[in-house]
Amino acid sequence: MVDGIQVAGVSDAHGARAVERQTVYVYEAPVRVWHWVNALCITVLFVTGYFIASPLPSVPGEASNSFLMGNIRFAHFAAGQVLAAFYLLRIYWIFAGNAHGRQIFYLPFWSRDYWAGVAHEAAWYLFLAKAPKKYVGHNPLAQLIMFSTFTVPLIFMIVTGFALYSEGEGIDSWQHKAFGWVFLIWPNSQEVHTLHHLGMWVLVTFAIIHIYAAVREDIMSRQSIISSMISGERIFKDEAAD
Amino acid sequence: MPAIESFYDVIRRQGITRRSFTKFCSLTAASLGFGPVAASKMAYALETNPRVPVIWMHGLECTCCSESFIRSAHPLAKDVVLSMISLDYDDTIMAAAGHQAEAILEETKEKYKGKYILAVEGNPPLNEGGMFCIDGGKPFVEKLKWMAEDAMAIIAWGACASWGCVQAAAPNPTKATPIDKVIKDKPIIKVPGCPPIAEVMTGVVTYITTFGRLPELDRQGRPKMFYSQRIHDKCYRRPHFDAGQFVEEWDDESARKGHCLYKMGCKGPTTYNACSTVRWNGGVSFPIQSGHGCIGCSEEGFWDKGPFYKRLSNIRQFGVEKNADEIGMAAAGVVGAAVATHAAVTAVKRVVTKRETEKL
Structure with a gap:
C-alpha cells in the first residue's frame, strides 16, 4: 500500500492524509447512460411483463372506467422500444467508442490467455485463489457472463418482443415485415410467448448475479466497480503490478 | 358448349335467374371485401371460366373439416359442390366406390393435367413407410404425392393438413406430417382450424374458382383475408x-x-x-x-x-411439466440462494484473513 501523502490544494481540518491512486477513464458517457437506461427499462419490463402474463386481480365496475391492462401493456411496449433504440445506439458506439465499449459484445473464444483468465477469476470466486488480478475493463469471467447471459439474450428479447408486438400492430406493419420471420421458426406465437417469458427469467437471474458481483467486487477486488459506472473512472486501490 | 360447364351454365340449368346470379356476385364480392367493380368481374369469370375440377382426399383425419364444410351458409355448400366447382372425387361423400372411384383419380390426372385443385383433409403418416394410413390399398402418402404431381394447387384443409394436429402431437408415434413438409413443389394454401370455419372454407373455394388463382397468403401460407388477425x-x-x-x-x-x-x-x-x-x-x-x-x-x-x-404453457424439455414462471423462479431462487451463501462465505473468509494478518 502507498503511504499517505499530503496532496497539494486539498485542505482539511485534521491534517489528514490523502492517498494517491491510479485512475483510468474506462466507461464513456454513452456506455454509462446506456447502462442506467437499461437498468430502468429492464425493471419496468420485468414488472409489467410479469403482470401481462399473470394479470392483477380483476378490476370491478364498468370496463369503460378502467384501462389497467392497457396501461401495463403500454408501459411494457414503451420501455421495450426505448431499450431497443438505446441498444441500436450502443451498437453504433461499439465502433465509435473506445476498446472497453466493445468488450461485452464478443468473446475471445480462441485465446488461451482469455480462458486462463476465466479460470483464475473462477478460482477467486471459489475461494481458491489468494488474490484477484487487476483489470481495467471487465474481468474475463464477467465478460463471459455478460456476453452469454446479457448481451445475447437481450437481442433475443428485443427480436421476439418486436415480433409479439407486431401481432397487435398488424400483418402490414413495419414491425411485422421486419420481425415476422420469427414466426417461421416458431409458427405458434404461444411458443414465442413462452420463450420470451423464459428470456425474462434469464435476465432476472443475470441481474441478481450482476448486482451481487458488482457490490462484492467493489469491496473485494483491487479496483472500483460501482462508482466507475457513474463517473466512468476506474480507480485502482493498490499500485502493485498484476 | 365447352367441354366443362361454367358455373353460370349450371345454375341457369337449375332454374336460377340471371337477376339472382348478379345479386349473388355482388354479395360474394362484398363478403370477400372487394370493391363494387369486382362483382362484374366475378360475374364474367363465373360465366366464362370452366368449373374447376376438385379432388378431395382424406388422410389421417376425423372428417370434421367435411362436417364443417357441408354446414356453410354463405355460400351454401350445396351450391359450391353442385355448381361452383366440379367435385370429381371425395371418398366420404361420393356415390362411387372401390375401383370405380379410384378410376376417377386416374382420369382427372390425365384429362385436367395441371388444372385441378387437390384438396387434402388430414395428413400422411410417414413412419413404417406410411402404413398407418392405407387408402385404396396404398399408403396415403403415395397417393398424395401421385395426385399432387399434376395439380394446379393444393388446399390443406384444417389443422391436420396445415400443421399436423392431434395425430402429430408429441410423441407423434405415426410421424404424421403436414402437407407442406411432404409436397414441396406446388403452391399450397393452408386453411387451418379444427375444423376451419365453414364460410372460410367455401370462401377460399369461391375465390380460387372465381379468379383461377390462390388468394393472397401470409408468410405461413394462410389466406390473409381470413387469417391476418388474431x-x-x-x-x-x-x-x-x-x-x-x-x-x-x-x-x-x-x-x-x-x-x-x-x-x-x-x-x-x-x-x-x-x-x-x-x-x-x-x-x-x-x-x-x-x-x-x-x-x-x-x-x-x-x-x-x-x-x-x-x-402459461407447460414446458416439457426439463423432464417434468413446468411453466416458464415455475422454471424461472426456481432458477432465480437457486441463484439467489447461491449468491447469499457466497456473500456469507466471503464475509467469514474476510474476517478470518484479517485476524490472521493482524496476528502476523
Missing part, C-alpha cells in the same frame, strides 16, 4: 381485457358478466382465425361468446402448447 384483435370481450377485467373462476361474477377469459387460458391472443368476426353455425356464436376460452385450434402444435385452461 381472435383477440376482434374479440367482443377485448374491452374487458384492456380494462383488466378477467374471469378468475368458471362460476364467478366476472364469468356471469362475460369478462375476458385470458386468465382461464384463452388462446385468443395467439390464434389467427376469423372466429370472432365470421363466427360459427351461420354467425350464431363462437367459443368465447359461449363462455369458453379459445383453445387455439388453428395454430401449429396447439395440442402441445397446453394446458387449455392456463395462460
Whole structure:
C-alpha cells in the first residue's frame, strides 16, 4: 500500500492524509447512460411483463372506467422500444467508442490467455485463489457472463418482443415485415410467448448475479466497480503490478 | 358448349335467374371485401371460366373439416359442390366406390393435367413407410404425392393438413406430417382450424374458382383475408381485457358478466382465425361468446402448447411439466440462494484473513 501523502490544494481540518491512486477513464458517457437506461427499462419490463402474463386481480365496475391492462401493456411496449433504440445506439458506439465499449459484445473464444483468465477469476470466486488480478475493463469471467447471459439474450428479447408486438400492430406493419420471420421458426406465437417469458427469467437471474458481483467486487477486488459506472473512472486501490 | 360447364351454365340449368346470379356476385364480392367493380368481374369469370375440377382426399383425419364444410351458409355448400366447382372425387361423400372411384383419380390426372385443385383433409403418416394410413390399398402418402404431381394447387384443409394436429402431437408415434413438409413443389394454401370455419372454407373455394388463382397468403401460407388477425384483435370481450377485467373462476361474477377469459387460458391472443368476426353455425356464436376460452385450434402444435385452461404453457424439455414462471423462479431462487451463501462465505473468509494478518 502507498503511504499517505499530503496532496497539494486539498485542505482539511485534521491534517489528514490523502492517498494517491491510479485512475483510468474506462466507461464513456454513452456506455454509462446506456447502462442506467437499461437498468430502468429492464425493471419496468420485468414488472409489467410479469403482470401481462399473470394479470392483477380483476378490476370491478364498468370496463369503460378502467384501462389497467392497457396501461401495463403500454408501459411494457414503451420501455421495450426505448431499450431497443438505446441498444441500436450502443451498437453504433461499439465502433465509435473506445476498446472497453466493445468488450461485452464478443468473446475471445480462441485465446488461451482469455480462458486462463476465466479460470483464475473462477478460482477467486471459489475461494481458491489468494488474490484477484487487476483489470481495467471487465474481468474475463464477467465478460463471459455478460456476453452469454446479457448481451445475447437481450437481442433475443428485443427480436421476439418486436415480433409479439407486431401481432397487435398488424400483418402490414413495419414491425411485422421486419420481425415476422420469427414466426417461421416458431409458427405458434404461444411458443414465442413462452420463450420470451423464459428470456425474462434469464435476465432476472443475470441481474441478481450482476448486482451481487458488482457490490462484492467493489469491496473485494483491487479496483472500483460501482462508482466507475457513474463517473466512468476506474480507480485502482493498490499500485502493485498484476 | 365447352367441354366443362361454367358455373353460370349450371345454375341457369337449375332454374336460377340471371337477376339472382348478379345479386349473388355482388354479395360474394362484398363478403370477400372487394370493391363494387369486382362483382362484374366475378360475374364474367363465373360465366366464362370452366368449373374447376376438385379432388378431395382424406388422410389421417376425423372428417370434421367435411362436417364443417357441408354446414356453410354463405355460400351454401350445396351450391359450391353442385355448381361452383366440379367435385370429381371425395371418398366420404361420393356415390362411387372401390375401383370405380379410384378410376376417377386416374382420369382427372390425365384429362385436367395441371388444372385441378387437390384438396387434402388430414395428413400422411410417414413412419413404417406410411402404413398407418392405407387408402385404396396404398399408403396415403403415395397417393398424395401421385395426385399432387399434376395439380394446379393444393388446399390443406384444417389443422391436420396445415400443421399436423392431434395425430402429430408429441410423441407423434405415426410421424404424421403436414402437407407442406411432404409436397414441396406446388403452391399450397393452408386453411387451418379444427375444423376451419365453414364460410372460410367455401370462401377460399369461391375465390380460387372465381379468379383461377390462390388468394393472397401470409408468410405461413394462410389466406390473409381470413387469417391476418388474431381472435383477440376482434374479440367482443377485448374491452374487458384492456380494462383488466378477467374471469378468475368458471362460476364467478366476472364469468356471469362475460369478462375476458385470458386468465382461464384463452388462446385468443395467439390464434389467427376469423372466429370472432365470421363466427360459427351461420354467425350464431363462437367459443368465447359461449363462455369458453379459445383453445387455439388453428395454430401449429396447439395440442402441445397446453394446458387449455392456463395462460402459461407447460414446458416439457426439463423432464417434468413446468411453466416458464415455475422454471424461472426456481432458477432465480437457486441463484439467489447461491449468491447469499457466497456473500456469507466471503464475509467469514474476510474476517478470518484479517485476524490472521493482524496476528502476523
